Amino acid sequence: MPSPSATPAAAPSAVSLASVAFAYAGNHDAIRLRDPATDQLIATPEWVAKGASNPAAYVRGTRPSVQATFSGKPGSTIHLTVGARSKPGPGLTLTDATLTFDATGHSGPVNLQMETALPGAISSLQLHWDWYSIVGGQETSLGSSAHEILVTLAPLTDPVEWAAHPAPVDPPDQAGMRWTYLPLIRWTTKWATGLQDSKAICDAIIAQVGTTGLKYGIGAWTVRNMLNAGGGFCGGWYRLFQALAGTQGVEVERRSYLVDWPAGAPTTVKWCAIVVQNPGLNRTEPIEGSATYHDADQAPLSKCAVAELTTHRYRFWGLPGKIADGHCINFLKNGDGWILYDSSFFNHGIALTGFTLPSGDDPKTVDLKSQGNLLTAYFQNAVGFMLGSLENSGHSYVTEHPAPGGTVAYTRNGLTVKTQVVFDSGDTIRFYWST
Amino acid sequence: MSGAHDYLRGALFSPTAGVTKRPWTGILAAIDQVTSAQSPESEELLHQVLTDYKGKLQLDDDAGHCHAMPPEDLLRLIAVQTLAGWDLKGHRNAISLHANPARRDILGTIARRVLRG
Numbered sequence: 001m002p003s004p005s006a007t008p009a010a011a012p013s014a015v016s017l018a019s020v021a022f023a024y025a026g027n028h029d030a031i032r033l034r035d036p037a038t039d040q041l042i043a044t045p046e047w048v049a050k051g052a053s054n055p056a057a058y059v060r061g062t063r064p065s066v067q068a069t070f071s072g073k074p075g076s077t078i079h080l081t082v083g084a085r086s087k088p089g090p091g092l093t094l095t096d097a098t099l100t101f102d103a104t105g106h107s108g109p110v111n112l113q114m115e116t117a118l119p120g121a122i123s124s125l126q127l128h129w130d131w132y133s134i135v136g137g138q139e140t141s142l143g144s145s146a147h148e149i150l151v152t153l154a155p156l157t158d159p160v161e162w163a164a165h166p167a168p169v170d171p172p173d174q175a176g177m178r179w180t181y182l183p184l185i186r187w188t189t190k191w192a193t194g195l196q197d198s199k200a201i202c203d204a205i206i207a208q209v210g211t212t213g214l215k216y217g218i219g220a221w222t223v224r225n226m227l228n229a230g231g232g233f234c235g236g237w238y239r240l241f242q243a244l245a246g247t248q249g250v251e252v253e254r255r256s257y258l259v260d261w262p263a264g265a266p267t268t269v270k271w272c273a274i275v276v277q278n279p280g281l282n283r284t285e286p287i288e289g290s291a292t293y294h295d296a297d298q299a300p301l302s303k304c305a306v307a308e309l310t311t312h313r314y315r316f317w318g319l320p321g322k323i324a325d326g327h328c329i330n331f332l333k334n335g336d337g338w339i340l341y342d343s344s345f346f347n348h349g350i351a352l353t354g355f356t357l358p359s360g361d362d363p364k365t366v367d368l369k370s371q372g373n374l375l376t377a378y379f380q381n382a383v384g385f386m387l388g389s390l391e392n393s394g395h396s397y398v399t400e401h402p403a404p405g406g407t408v409a410y411t412r413n414g415l416t417v418k419t420q421v422v423f424d425s426g427d428t429i430r431f432y433w434s435t
Numbered sequence: 436m437s438g439a440h441d442y443l444r445g446a447l448f449s450p451t452a453g454v455t456k457r458p459w460t461g462i463l464a465a466i467d468q469v470t471s472a473q474s475p476e477s478e479e480l481l482h483q484v485l486t487d488y489k490g491k492l493q494l495d496d497d498a499g500h501c502h503a504m505p506p507e508d509l510l511r512l513i514a515v516q517t518l519a520g521w522d523l524k525g526h527r528n529a530i531s532l533h534a535n536p537a538r539r540d541i542l543g544t545i546a547r548r549v550l551r552g
Contacts, residue, residue, distance in 0.1 A: 165538045219494075221505045235503040235541075256503045256541055288499055316502050319467070322516045323545055326503050361544060402464035411460050411499065434544045 014073050015080070015099065017131045017143040018106060021045035021067040022056035025173035029064055031057035031156060032179035036227040039168045042182060045069070047145050057150035057185050059249075063117040066092065067109035068131075070142065072101040082110060082142065084129035089149075090114040091129060118151050121196065122248060124189045125149040150189045153201070154249025156180055162242040162254070164222040183227055184240075185247040187212060198250045199339060202332050203349055205244045206341050209281070214240075216280025216344050217287040217314075231282070234344045238328035241343045245332075252341070253331040253357060257431035260365045263321025268390055270427060272399040274327060275385035275416050276314040278345045286312040291411065294397050295385065297418040299425040306392055306415065315387060315411075317401055323363060323432050327382070331357055340378050350378045358433035365430040375423070385416040386429060439468035440480055446492065447510075448483070453490045458498035459506060466510060470517040478521060481514040485529040508542045515542070519549035 021044045023030035033042040033055065045067070046054040058064055072078065083094035092112040099107040118125070127149055131142035156178040160167065170177075191208040192201045215231030223243045226232035232240070238254045245252045261272050275293070279286050290312050298304040316325050330341040332349070338357060339349040354372025358364070368375045389398045392415060399414035422429060442465040446457050469477045492506050501509050511533060518526035527550065534546035 160537060161539055165535065165540070165543070167537075217500070219500070221508075233500060233502045235501075235505070254539075258503065258541070314502070315499060317499070319463075319513065322513060323541075324509060324512065325501055328503050362548060363544060402460050402467050434541050435539055 015078065015133065015140075015142055016049070016071050017145060018049050018069045018071045019045035020047040020129075020145050020147070021069075021109065022064065022147075024067050024109070027065060027067075028177070029058060029062050031059070031150075031152065031185070032174060032177045033057060033182045033185065034168070034179050036181045036183065036224045039224060041170055041174055041179065047147060049143065049145075053146060053148075055148035055150055055182065055186065057152060057189075058118055059155055060120050060122065060151050060153060061117050063114055065111055065113045067111055069109050070099055070101075070107040071105050072099060072107060074101055074103050074105045076101050078135075080133040080135045082131065082133045083112065084131045084145075086127050086129050089125050089127045090116040090118070092131075094134070118149065121151070121194050122153050122189055122192050122201075123151045124186075124193070125151065150185050152185065152189065152248050153192070153196070157242075157246035157249060157251055159243070159246070162223060162239040162246065164224060180243065180247050181223060181227060183212075184223075184244050188244050188247045192248060198245075198332060199334050199349070201248050201250050202245055202252065202330075202339065202341055205241065206343050206349060207347055209241070209244065209343055210347060213282060215282040217283055234328040237281075237344045238330050241330045241341055245330075250332070253333075253360070254328065254435055255331060255358065255360055256326050256328045256434045258323050258326030258363070258434060259316060259318025260430045260432055261318030261320050261322075261324075266389070267396050267398060269320075269388050269399060269414070270390075270422075271318070271386045271388045271429060272401060272414065273315040273317045273387040274383045275387050276316070276327075276345070276382070277384045278314075278382070280314075280344055286314045288312060288314050291315075291413060293385075293413050293416045295416050295418070296390075296392065297421055299421050301390055301392060301415070301417060301421065301425050303393055304421075306395075306397075313384075315413075323434070326431065340374070342378070342382060345382055352377060360433070360435035363432040363434040365432055368429045368431070369423070379429075380419045383419050385418055386422055387413055387416050389414040390417070437468065437476075439465040440476060443469055443480060447488050447490060453493060456493045456495050458495045459492075459500065460498045462492070462494075462506070462510070466513055470513060473521045478518065478526075481518050482526060482529050484510055484514040485518070485526075485532060504541050508540070512542050512545055515546050515549060523549065523552070 023044050042054045077100045079098050081094050084092040095112045097110040127147045130144045133140050191204045195201050218229050218231035220226045220229040220232035221235040223240050226236045292310045295307045318324050332339045338352045341349050397415040400412040446462050
């Protein structure tokens with residue numbers, strides 16, 4: 001059997017670039033990216049000659065290493081110096097390598113490092129690398145490759161905070177590493193280019209997230225399902241917003257405020273549901289079927305005029321004596337205060353003062369009046385009405401949900417009270433707060 | 436055996452579960468009746484909701500939705516709270532299935548809370 005031929009002085013005219021890997025096993029600098037369609041990590045090598053070209057992502061200021069493989073004469077070995085030039089952006093430092101080509105003509109991986117560190121700010125680079133070798137002082141082209149490099153502000157937050165449980169299972173050499181879904185990091189590096197602080201990044205996210213086309217009111221409650229289905233309900237949106245912020249290392253909190261429908265069957269119930277007229281992101285009308293409402297928008301509630309109308313609104317229902325549905329939002333700590341982000345219904349953050357974030361682990365009811373300016377700055381604008389069972393001018397407006405009588409599929413609204421009027425009437429609203 | 440029990444079993448465990456669209460209000464009405472009074476049949480069915488149900492409901496869009504969580508999880512949430520109120524000791528293992536600390540959701544939070552007592 002002939003031994004592999006070593007041709008250290010010959011020009012490697014038959015050698016060409018075969019692949020470039022970024023997030024290869026053992027490289028902890030590269031951010032792990034996941035495909036929402038498959039829930040698998042983006043395959044490495046990310047770039048393959050005449051094949052795949054997937055992005056790579058790093059934290060700003062990183063000086064990445066890559067692994068390249070080459071094609072050449074099967075069974076041969078060659079000593080060379082290899083590198084890559086880029087226009088624009090960093091190329092790859094010239095590196096001495098010995099390439100041994102197997103029977104199919106593939107070499108093992110060669111580690112190369114970028115010539116300089118990546119930019120110090122959130123950015124997206126389009127690198128075009130012209131690969132070359134130097135043997136005996138003679139330069140030879142090895143081909144070219146193109147790469148999308150996403151540069152983030154800070155390391156990813158832990159996906160366990162927002163991802164569905166249980167987490168996807170990764171190969172042993174990638175297990176336990178933090179990851180994000182590729183579309184999320186692509187979007188935020190675009191929206192937050194050059195931004196340096198958490199609030200500015202969250203503001204950019206909530207202002208731009210509608211450009212993704214994702215909608216409110218799609219039957220999805222996880223980030224992955226939202227990306228695949230084209231949107232979700234608020235239980236998905238507050239995860240998505242947290243995941244988006246997390247791509248830039250920004251930690252935000254998730255909270256749900258859940259309707260507190262007192263147990264029993266009295267004719268007076270405060271409250272059964274929150275009622276939202278806002279159609280939600282990228283919607284023109286709430287998708288919930290129309291229902292008949294009895295609106296009260298003045299105090300005193302016992303005597304005010306009641307307007308009956310049939311229309312489309314969202315109802316976020318409680319259940320008597322139990323914790324059930326509600327609305328989900330995000331919070332960012334900002335100095336001594338909090339910024340509220342409700343990406344389902346708003347395109348901007350809302351500064352809160354005098355607000356203490358309720359525990360997410362031990363749901364208890366909290367009176368809205370005790371939560372600083374949450375009521376006036378956010379809640380009255382987000383939730384148009386509270387639905388309850390109340391007396392008005394001798395008529396009992398009783399909410400029935402679910403309908404009595406077993407499986408008859410209907411719901412009857414009691415009185416829908418304009419949120420501000422609840423407080424004008426001397427009443428209040430309490431919610432359970434949870435993650 | 437009541438119609439509500441049958442309806443809920445049909446929605447969750449029948450061959451047409453996950454295929455036939457049902458109104459969310461109908462399913463809620465059924466579980467409301469099932470949870471309205473403690474009985475061996477109701478306990479068994481709610482226990483099954485926590486231990487055996489792995490499906491996905493198909494719902495009519497017009498009849499309202501769950502917003503904060505999937506409708507399947509809301510049914511589990513109702514089952515957790517009801518069984519904890521009726522017989523926490525007897526259903527502790529079933530509730531524990533949804534109390535994994537890695538779960539960062541409403542169902543996991545409430546399940547952990549009721550187990551703490």
